[in-house]
Amino acid sequence: MTRPTRPADPVIEISHLRKTYGEKVAVADVSLTVSRGEIFGILGPNGAGKTTTVETLAGLRQADGGTVRVLGADPQSHPEAIRDRLGIQLQESRLPAKIRAREALELYASFYRDPADPAELLAMLGLTDKAETAFKDLSGGQQQRLSIALALVGNPEIAVLDELTTGLDPQARRDTWALIERVRDSGVTILLVTHFMDEAERLADRLAIIDDGRVVAEGTPTELIAARDDRRTFRMRLPEHTPADAVAAVRDLPQVEAITPIGDEYEVTGGHRVLPDVVIALAHRDVVPGEIRTLTRSLEDVFVEVTGAPAESQEVPA
Numbered sequence: 001m002t003r004p005t006r007p008a009d010p011v012i013e014i015s016h017l018r019k020t021y022g023e024k025v026a027v028a029d030v031s032l033t034v035s036r037g038e039i040f041g042i043l044g045p046n047g048a049g050k051t052t053t054v055e056t057l058a059g060l061r062q063a064d065g066g067t068v069r070v071l072g073a074d075p076q077s078h079p080e081a082i083r084d085r086l087g088i089q090l091q092e093s094r095l096p097a098k099i100r101a102r103e104a105l106e107l108y109a110s111f112y113r114d115p116a117d118p119a120e121l122l123a124m125l126g127l128t129d130k131a132e133t134a135f136k137d138l139s140g141g142q143q144q145r146l147s148i149a150l151a152l153v154g155n156p157e158i159a160v161l162d163e164l165t166t167g168l169d170p171q172a173r174r175d176t177w178a179l180i181e182r183v184r185d186s187g188v189t190i191l192l193v194t195h196f197m198d199e200a201e202r203l204a205d206r207l208a209i210i211d212d213g214r215v216v217a218e219g220t221p222t223e224l225i226a227a228r229d230d231r232r233t234f235r236m237r238l239p240e241h242t243p244a245d246a247v248a249a250v251r252d253l254p255q256v257e258a259i260t261p262i263g264d265e266y267e268v269t270g271g272h273r274v275l276p277d278v279v280i281a282l283a284h285r286d287v288v289p290g291e292i293r294t295l296t297r298s299l300e301d302v303f304v305e306v307t308g309a310p311a312e313s314q315e316v317p318a
């Protein structure tokens with residue numbers, strides 16, 4: 001597992017968290033630390049224990065083992081210590097159909113000692129025009145932005161956002177990402193729960209991949225990709241009439257793990273020197289590849305390797 005250096009100024013510290021529901025172990029052993037001012041992503045397949053982890057740190061569930069500290073306080077024994085300092089947007093937060101956007105924000109603002117100005121929040125989230133619109137008449141993206149506004153209305157130091165862009169169209173997702181970056185830039189620490197690789201790669205300063213109730217990898221997206229980047233893959237197009245023994249010679253090179261014909265190309269995977277070795281071996285046989293493309297790894301490749309799970313579909317409604 002990748003172990004990053006210890007983060008500075010921790011605002012969330014989870015150590016060996018365990019949570020069961022009867023026989024079901026939802027969280028087996030999760031430890032992670034979130035620093036002030038960062039966007040920290042929790043990424044994992046369905047049922048991995050992500051929501052249970054964030055609900056426990058928000059004081060909404062009682063842990064069976066381990067310790068949780070949020071802004072230095074234990075949310076299990078002192079939920080009031082973090083109540084005004086942590087805002088949470090849970091999956092599929094539903095509001096009454098007829099409540100208007102401004103009314104919902106004013107209602108939530110009334111729960112806090114030092115709330116944000118609802119009108120300012122509406123403006124920041126691009127909802128000023130929709131202030132008097134009933135919840136049921138807002139689009140999916142507008143409902144999502146309102147639920148983010150509700151997580152921010154208490155002027156929290158930490159915002160926990162769960163499945164932020166599920167069900168949004170591509171443009172609404174991009175708009176939401178830009179908004180989250182603005183919120184982070186205003187000084188709020190963000191804990192983002194997601195099963196979308198592109199979202200985690202784009203937004204998270206650091207992230208933990210959780211699988212089956214355990215942290216299986218942790219670091220910046222770049223660290224995670226680089227840590228496992230000891231293999232190289234490229235595709236090449238060979239000239240017509242390339243002799244079969246040239247391809248066989250490539251297959252026999254120590255650096256080559258696999259060479260697979262795909263359409264009119266070959267995909268070659270191997271060690272970090274595989275590309276020059278293949279090109280030199282072909283040159284010895286007077287074969288010059290017509291085109292070579294190296295394939296770069298993504299967070300999705302890392303996710304599949306560490307969880308063994310197929311990556312969640314990235315498809316969203318057009």
Ligand SMILES: Nc1ncnc2c1ncn2[C@@H]1O[C@H](COP(=O)(O)OP(=O)(O)OP(=O)(O)O)[C@@H](O)[C@H]1O
Pocket residue numbers: 021024025026027044045046047048049050051052053195
């Ligand atoms: N209240 C509950 N009672 C019993 N089992 C539960 C309960 N809540 C969650 N679980 C189970 O615990 C496991 C972890 O659930 P959790 O919701 O934390 O996962 P998740 O990673 O957030 O998944 P998803 O991405 O699907 O929301 C799952 O197997 C789930 O079915």
